[in-house]
Amino acid sequence: xxxxxxxxxxxxxxLAWASADQWPQFRGRNAGVxxxxxxxxxxxxxxENVFWTFDVPGMGWSxxxxxxxxxxxxSVIKPGPIExxxxxxxxxxxxxxxxxxxxxxxxxxxxxxxxxxLRWEREIRRSMPLAPxxxxxxxxxxxxxxxxxxxxxxxxxxxxxxxxxxxNPLWSKxxxxxxxxxxxxxxxxxxxxxxxxxxxxxxxQSSLTAFDTRTGALVWRTPRDEKSNWSTPFVWxxxxxxxxxxxxxxxxxxxxxxxxxxxELAGMTTxxxxxxxxxxxxxxxxxxxxxxxxxxxxxxxxxxSGDVSLKEGETSNRFIAWSNPRLGTYDxxxxxxxxxxxxxxDRGFLICHDAKTGREIYPxxxxxxxxxxxxxxxxxxxGKIFALSEDGDTFVMRAGPExxxxxxxxxxxxxxxxxxxxxxxLIIRTATKLYRIGNKR
Numbered sequence: 161x162x163x164x165x166x167x168x169x170x171x172x173x174x175l176a177w178a179s180a181d182q183w184p185q186f187r188g189r190n191a192g193v194x195x196x197x198x199x200x201x202x203x204x205x206x207x208e209n210v211f212w213t214f215d216v217p218g219m220g221w222s223x224x225x226x227x228x229x230x231x232x233x234x235s236v237i238k239p240g241p242i243e244x245x246x247x248x249x250x251x252x253x254x255x256x257x258x259x260x261x262x263x264x265x266x267x268x269x270x271x272x273x274x275x276x277x278l279r280w281e282r283e284i285r286r287s288m289p290l291a292p293x294x295x296x297x298x299x300x301x302x303x304x305x306x307x308x309x310x311x312x313x314x315x316x317x318x319x320x321x322x323x324x325x326x327x328n329p330l331w332s333k334x335x336x337x338x339x340x341x342x343x344x345x346x347x348x349x350x351x352x353x354x355x356x357x358x359x360x361x362x363x364x365q366s367s368l369t370a371f372d373t374r375t376g377a378l379v380w381r382t383p384r385d386e387k388s389n390w391s392t393p394f395v396w397x398x399x400x401x402x403x404x405x406x407x408x409x410x411x412x413x414x415x416x417x418x419x420x421x422x423x424e425l426a427g428m429t430t431x432x433x434x435x436x437x438x439x440x441x442x443x444x445x446x447x448x449x450x451x452x453x454x455x456x457x458x459x460x461x462x463x464x465s466g467d468v469s470l471k472e473g474e475t476s477n478r479f480i481a482w483s484n485p486r487l488g489t490y491d492x493x494x495x496x497x498x499x500x501x502x503x504x505x506d507r508g509f510l511i512c513h514d515a516k517t518g519r520e521i522y523p524x525x526x527x528x529x530x531x532x533x534x535x536x537x538x539x540x541x542x543g544k545i546f547a548l549s550e551d552g553d554t555f556v557m558r559a560g561p562e563x564x565x566x567x568x569x570x571x572x573x574x575x576x577x578x579x580x581x582x583x584x585x586l587i588i589r590t591a592t593k594l595y596r597i598g599n600k601r
Contacts, residue, residue, distance in 0.1 A: 183226040183580040186303040191437035192539040199584035201599045212276030214594040220300030226582035236299040237265040245296040247532030247550045280327040291337035293344030303348040316345025331376035338362040346390035361389035382419040394436040398462040423464040439496040448488025455488035482518030497540040525563040535576040
């Protein structure tokens with residue numbers, strides 16, 4: 161009996177650490193929560209606790225992902241020097257039109273995790289951009305995804321491209337740019353088993369599409385009654401089944417694995433960015449365009465069907481465990497670490513609620529009055545919450561029912577991409593560099 165127990169414990173331990181070695185998609189497998197690990201750093205700067213830096217050509221706000229000994233990132237290179245946008249959220253920001261006649265290069269890079277050297281690079285496309293974008297956006301803002309056999313790089317309005325882990329091209333799907341709200345694209349693909357799911361919400365022909373990961377063949381495409389959005393879909397596996405959750409300005413919609421709508425939830429904001437995620441048996445949805453008076457968060461129970469929208473005056477129902485009409489964020493996705501739901505407001509506040517009940521643990525606490533803003537989503541490990549500002553400063557805060565700032569780590573360069581955590585390392589992308597950071601001590 162003792163031997164069986166020890167073996168079972170070792171298997172669980174090994175699986176946990178194997179999972180910690182990989183970060184295959186935007187925010188990893190656990191929505192920004194990494195396995196606690198003393199090798200992960202609490203403090204760093206441009207030289208302290210930095211194993212290496214890699215100069216990233218071009219521009220892109222896609223997040224890094226990690227599989228085994230490779231880090232994958234995307235970027236788009238245009239001639240001339242890099243032009244950084246203005247920091248912070250501001251209404252009426254300039255839209256960059258496509259009048260340029262200069263050819264851009266859409267790129268995928270594989271960087272050696274141990275050494276920081278470029279293992280391989282692939283030019284996916286060389287052409288002039290065909291669609292406008294927001295000054296603060298890039299043409300490489302969608303995070304790639306991997307299933308451990310293939311790496312999938314998606315660029316909105318360009319296409320979807322699959323490579324093996326050695327960089328050999330496997331298949332591709334060219335896509336024409338569809339009319340967006342002028343701000344460009346940003347929703348990343350997700351992989352589940354042998355399917356890749358892609359939401360393309362635009363002002364012409366929105367859809368949720370499933371592709372075969374091995375061949376790129378179209379499995380199904382479901383039209384969506386939505387306009388432009390930027391939210392990555394979420395595959396929710398729970399005790400009652402598996403569903404594909406998509407958010408949008410009109411409604412939250414959950415689909416079965418054949419593309420049929422299972423349930424809908426109205427009450428979102430005019431524009432939508434944050435990605436849904438699950439914890440403690442609940443699905444968490446946030447929608448928070450700053451110009452809207454109601455910016456809701458919903459915690460949804462499994463098993464929903466039909467229209468589960470709240471009626472006027474309701475904060476919960478059979479399938480909505482709890483909701484909050486003023487907790488949603490514009491860019492950042494929320495974080496559940498332990499029993500607590502943390503909201504990182506775009507303008508530099510942290511709020512804590514009970515994840516299971518929605519009860520407020522502490523109201524908004526100012527992280528800093530000096531940061532330009534926060535676009536990267538927060539992450540957590542070792543009893544700490546981390547928040548990366550657009551200035552490149554990471555604020556370290558104590559996790560739990562009391563708010564306390566423990567320190568600030570500065571890289572001194574603009575940062576909008578959400579980091580990756582794998583193999584004892586924190587991987588941070590700034591405007592021009594990729595950092596591998598770890599606890600050298």
